[in-house]
Amino acid sequence: MLRYFFIALGLFFVLLAAVAGFRGQKSGKPPIEIFPDMDHQPKVKAQVPSNFFADDRGNRLPVAGTVPIGYEAPVSKDNPFPDEGKYRMVRYASGTDYKNTGRFGDQWGTGFPLPVTAELLQRGQERYTIYCSVCHGASGGGNGVAGQYGLVAIASFHQDRLRVMADGEIYNTIAHGKNTMLGYGAKIPVDDRWAIVAYVRALQMAQTATINDVPADERAKLEMPPQP
Ligand code: HEC
Numbered sequence: 001m002l003r004y005f006f007i008a009l010g011l012f013f014v015l016l017a018a019v020a021g022f023r024g025q026k027s028g029k030p031p032i033e034i035f036p037d038m039d040h041q042p043k044v045k046a047q048v049p050s051n052f053f054a055d056d057r058g059n060r061l062p063v064a065g066t067v068p069i070g071y072e073a074p075v076s077k078d079n080p081f082p083d084e085g086k087y088r089m090v091r092y093a094s095g096t097d098y099k100n101t102g103r104f105g106d107q108w109g110t111g112f113p114l115p116v117t118a119e120l121l122q123r124g125q126e127r128y129t130i131y132c133s134v135c136h137g138a139s140g141g142g143n144g145v146a147g148q149y150g151l152v153a154i155a156s157f158h159q160d161r162l163r164v165m166a167d168g169e170i171y172n173t174i175a176h177g178k179n180t181m182l183g184y185g186a187k188i189p190v191d192d193r194w195a196i197v198a199y200v201r202a203l204q205m206a207q208t209a210t211i212n213d214v215p216a217d218e219r220a221k222l223e224m225p226p227q228p
Contacts (some may be wrong), residue, residue: 010139042216044058044059045058046058046059055059058139067150068087070089070090070092071088071089071090072086072087072088072090073086073087074086074088076142079173090189091189091191092186092188092189092190093175093185094186095192096167098113099113099114099190099194100167101165101168101172102166102168102170102171102172102175103168103172104168108165108166108167108168108172109168110164110166110167110168110169111167112167112194112197112198113194114191115200120194120195120198121195121198121199121202123192123195124192124195124196124197124199124200124202125182125199125202127188127192127196127199128196128199128200128203130145131184131187131188131196132196134146134183135147135151135154136154136155136157137157139203139206139207140156140157140158140200140203140204141156141157141158142154142155142156142157143156147149151180153180155181157200157203158204158207158208162204163204163208167197167201170197170200171193171194171197172192174188174196174197175188175193209224
């Protein structure tokens with residue numbers, strides 16, 4: 001019986017040494033962390049100094065020429081905005097008129113509320129390539145790269161329903177999305193949306209145009225030369 005008592009006592013001292021043995025001792029080594037997760041990150045926290053930079057500020061000032069989100073900068077210094085000053089707020093949408101909604105009353109409207117020029121189409125092509133081509137593809141066939149990553153049923157612009165669709169409805173799809181397509185209204189200002197609509201029309205026309213759409217004096221360049 002006594003034997004068991006001494007064994008139990010011995011185990012008690014071993015336990016005591018294991019739990020309390022090194023308390024109060026200092027160690028230069030970092031503590032052992034079994035699950036460090038992402039507790040330690042060499043990052044700058046907001047409002048905290050950092051000796052990484054010569055001026056010891058953690059937060060950096062914006063680079064010269066930075067334009068706040070939602071604003072645009074003038075084209076050049078000699079050409080500032082007359083009323084707005086340094087920056088001008090970008091018009092994402094305001095008002096209930098055709099230009100802002102694509103609607104006349106409760107009907108989709110067709111036509112462009114700004115002049116359709118070569119510059120507008122170029123702008124539309126650029127914006128389309130940035131915002132739309134990942135899904136709709138460079139030529140609007142609905143075969144953009146997003147399809148390879150599992151996005152299904154991306155609309156092709158070369159279906160009759162979209163060929164005859166009102167310009168205003170396409171404008172609205174860009175602004176507010178449709179079914180599984182999210183809206184781009186918060187990223188694409190009003191004029192750029194119309195530029196994209198114009199470019200979508202150009203893509204559609206590129207698949208359906210006939211020789212009669214070519215100005216008469218340019219046609220000869222496209223027609224087959226007479227065969228010998
Ligand atoms: C993230 C992928 C994605 C992007 C980016 C995208 N779309 Fe779409 N779009 C879709 C999908 C998916 C559909 C089909 C939605 C549906 O089921 O009706 C669609 C449908 C459409 C339609 C047809 C709507 C209808 O009435 O049937 C138009 C027009 C369109 N997109 C234009 C655009 C334009 C212009 C842009 C660029 C501003 C754009 N999309 C950007 C995925 C995208």
